[in-house]
Amino acid sequence: MNCKKVKELLMTDYVDGEMRPGIQHRIRQHLAGCSDCRGFEEAVQKEAIEPFRNAQRVQAPGIVWEGIKEAIAAPEKAPVFIIRRPAFALAAVAALIFLTAIFARSFFISPGQVTEYIEEQAAFFAYLDTGVNSFMDEGGGGLGTSIEEYFL
Amino acid sequence: MQDISRDLLTQASKGDMQAFEEIYRLASGFVYSVALRITANADEAKEVTQDVFIKVYKKLWRFRFQSSFKTWVYRVTTNTALNTLKKISKEIGRRADYDVALKVKDDRAATTQAVERDDNKRLLSSLLGMLNPDQRACIILREIEGLDYREISKALGVNINTVRSRLKRAREALIPHGKRGDRL
Numbered sequence: 001m002n003c004k005k006v007k008e009l010l011m012t013d014y015v016d017g018e019m020r021p022g023i024q025h026r027i028r029q030h031l032a033g034c035s036d037c038r039g040f041e042e043a044v045q046k047e048a049i050e051p052f053r054n055a056q057r058v059q060a061p062g063i064v065w066e067g068i069k070e071a072i073a074a075p076e077k078a079p080v081f082i083i084r085r086p087a088f089a090l091a092a093v094a095a096l097i098f099l100t101a102i103f104a105r106s107f108f109i110s111p112g113q114v115t116e117y118i119e120e121q122a123a124f125f126a127y128l129d130t131g132v133n134s135f136m137d138e139g140g141g142g143l144g145t146s147i148e149e150y151f152l
Numbered sequence: 153m154q155d156i157s158r159d160l161l162t163q164a165s166k167g168d169m170q171a172f173e174e175i176y177r178l179a180s181g182f183v184y185s186v187a188l189r190i191t192a193n194a195d196e197a198k199e200v201t202q203d204v205f206i207k208v209y210k211k212l213w214r215f216r217f218q219s220s221f222k223t224w225v226y227r228v229t230t231n232t233a234l235n236t237l238k239k240i241s242k243e244i245g246r247r248a249d250y251d252v253a254l255k256v257k258d259d260r261a262a263t264t265q266a267v268e269r270d271d272n273k274r275l276l277s278s279l280l281g282m283l284n285p286d287q288r289a290c291i292i293l294r295e296i297e298g299l300d301y302r303e304i305s306k307a308l309g310v311n312i313n314t315v316r317s318r319l320k321r322a323r324e325a326l327i328p329h330g331k332r333g334d335r336l
Contacts, residue, residue: 012316016301018300018301043328051276051279052276052296055295057181057182060181063198064198064202065176065180069169
């Protein structure tokens with residue numbers, strides 16, 4: 001067992017009594033012949049173990065028990081409904097924006113425009129159904145719909 | 153922490169305040185000491201102790217004796233104290249307790265003088281102040297409360313090798329060999 005491993009165990013299992021007797025015996029053998037590791041063990045005991053040896057448990061002041069009794073006796077607050085998860089809040093906002101957009105569109109567009117739009121779309125799907133590709137080539141690759149005109 | 157009988161726990165779980173007060177009497181020393189060592193602040197330690205016993209009171213009826221009551225209290229205490237410490241960590245640098253600790257970290261001679269003056273309380277505070285919260289909790293549970301590795305691992309919710317590693321790092325920080333760069 002080399003010094004590095006011995007020092008590691010001196011800081012953990014050896015001083016804490018967590019070591020199997022066989023390994024403990026090997027460490028003692030190593031310490032008997034290694035002054036550097038013996039010095040290290042003394043340092044661990046003096047600096048990291050002994051200062052805590054006389055540490056005393058501190059009793060809680062009486063006021064703590066009084067506070068506990070008061071907290072237990074006090075009526076519990078009624079739960080308040082809040083949306084805790086950001087995902088729910090974001091979903092609610094997104095839904096609100098979507099519904100507003102739909103409502104605004106149907107409010108500002110006249111019934112005639114809606115009918116025209118539906119007819120155009122129906123015509124487009126009819127072309128697709130017949131397998132005619134020329135529809136896509138008309139007008140320089142555009143579809144010729146009112147939506148396209150709107151955006152272009 | 154002293155052993156607490158099953159009968160006492162059962163009575164307290166049914167709302168018997170006398171039984172609960174007896175549990176407090178038996179366990180509060182451990183809870184307050186650990187909270188005080190971890191947070192290094194008496195007011196925070198009182199808050200933590202209060203929180204722990206309110207949690208115990210509210211959840212005692214769910215305790216099924218499948219694990220040790222002591223282990224449960226160890227865990228609630230260390231979790232609550234560490235969470236409190238994390239919440240106040242931004243203020244720690246401004247606190248006098250930790251100013252002392254940091255000074256000692258930079259000047260080991262001051263620690264030696266503290267030993268010579270037999271100022272054990274101050275020394276302990278200084279030494280614990282040199283450690284990060286996880287290492288501090290391990291050292292407190294091992295050195296002051298005398299828990300073994302298995303008990304510490306259950307109290308902190310980590311495996312035994314993590315306990316071993318934290319204790320090693322903590323002791324490296326505490327011994328002068330570690331400070332001189334003779335790290336393993």
